[in-house]
């Protein structure tokens with residue numbers, strides 16, 4: 001992205017230009033593959049993570065609920081255990097009390113003393129008292145009214161109902177102090193199993209209320225309460241519980257014999273999860289319930305944040321993967337493509353560094369291969385050019401220089417003449433009666449004569465001299481650094497060589513030759529015309545001769 005400041009127009013105006021590099025085909029394909037893989041991975045991971053989190057979250061919440069419920073039940077049991085022991089003890093013969101004689105002052109004193117001791121030992125006891133079948137009441141620091149009748153009191157009735165067990169814990173509110181109390185009572189009999197009376201203990205429910213009121217920071221809707229065997233709410237913290245709660249719990253509890261279990265029920269528009277623990281000796285059922293939304297919402301929040309993290313991590317991975325692949329795979333390939341293009345276009349100025357991996361190795365190999373192929377092509381081209389050059393300057397039949405080449409050499413020698421003042425001479429000769437040879441022995445034989453004559457002449461001249469075929473049976477010889485006199489000698493040498501050579505069909509070959517030394521008065525054309533005329537004169541003069 002490039003940000004440019006358009007200061008000339010307005011100080012406050014900025015123009016932002018986005019330069020997004022178009023993706024290459026390979027980059028697009030890799031991006032599509034990695035993104036698809038990432039998306040599939042995200043979906044699969046999301047489902048798994050969500051399932052694991054949800055299961056674990058529900059299990060955790062259930063375990064919290066179960067432990068809390070058990071803890072409260074244990075606290076209640078621990079609280080009432082000494083009270084119950086005190087009841088058992090004081091109503092049994094182990095106490096040494098003889099309740100048959102409860103009317104006698106001495107026995108009354110013994111009973112009240114024991115009550116006092118128990119009250120002192122167990123501070124939770126608010127009141128401990130005994131009621132007798134005759135309606136009398138024995139209690140410390142209290143004088144009952146004259147018309148008081150123990151046998152009609154609820155605690156007395158409750159004990160009779162559950163005899164020989166201790167009565168179920170009976171909560172009630174103290175009229176004066178408004179304090180919540182719980183009452184336990186136990187009936188005792190004489191030897192004939194006749195009920196003699198009931199001992200009852202009243203204790204403050206403060207500790208139980210406190211245990212029930214414990215909250216949990218993780219699950220704010222956790223609520224504890226105590227039900228009786230019929231599913232009626234006995235004790236709960238100060239908030240009112242709707243009737244529907246115990247109705248639905250009661251239905252489920254009556255169908256379960258388990259001492260502890262979980263419950264699921266609806267409370268209006270809310271779904272609740274609960275754990276219960278039966279305390280049989282008290283006839284109580286401790287219930288700990290929670291609003292399921294209280295469990296589900298944090299789990300869903302955790303799942304959502306985990307998913308956001310997973311999605312971000314996956315997209316980050318995809319991005320990094322694309323970046324890595326781009327750097328080590330695509331970019332070298334794009335560079336290689338560019339490099340090969342450059343090489344084939346003949347540009348060789350850019351050099352790329354390829355990565356140190358298989359792609360890099362392939363890239364280097366391809367680059368070398370392309371270069372090698374190009375070098376090879378250049379060599380072949382040079383060879384062909386050379387061949388073309390040779391062919392364009394060579395006479396095909398005799399393999400000596402052709403007319404074009406001879407003209408080039410002539411011009412070169414003329415230049416050298418003017419530049420270095422180097423003399424040179426030119427000789428032109430023509431085979432005598434060559435037509436006859438063709439006519440008599442055929443064209444093939446004529447060709448052989450031309451080939452052999454070219455060789456014979458070539459062998460008798462210097463390396464620096466150039467022999468060329470001027471056309472038909474005419475030859476031209478250019479001799480650099482040669483004055484006319486020397487040229488004459490060369491001509492004679494040629495004559496001797498031709499004369500000595502045995503041509504096919506025992507042919508006696510002769511030539512007519514004209515020669516000149518180049519002078520400043522000559523042009524290439526006038527020189528050639530001059531020699532041609534000399535050669536013509538030699539022919540005219542009877543052939544087989546040199547015309548100077």
Ligand SMILES: Nc1nc2c(ncn2[C@@H]2O[C@H](COP(=O)(O)OP(=O)(O)OP(=O)(O)O)[C@@H](O)[C@H]2O)c(=O)[nH]1
Pocket residue numbers: 397430431432433434435436438442443444445446447450471472473539543
């Ligand atoms: N075999 C062969 N014959 C050629 C070639 N080029 C030209 N000729 C022949 O050379 C002959 C030249 O004939 P003329 O120009 O009449 O000359 P001449 O027969 O040599 O007679 P003078 O030059 O007057 O002695 C012609 O018959 C051409 O066809 C060639 O490459 N091969």
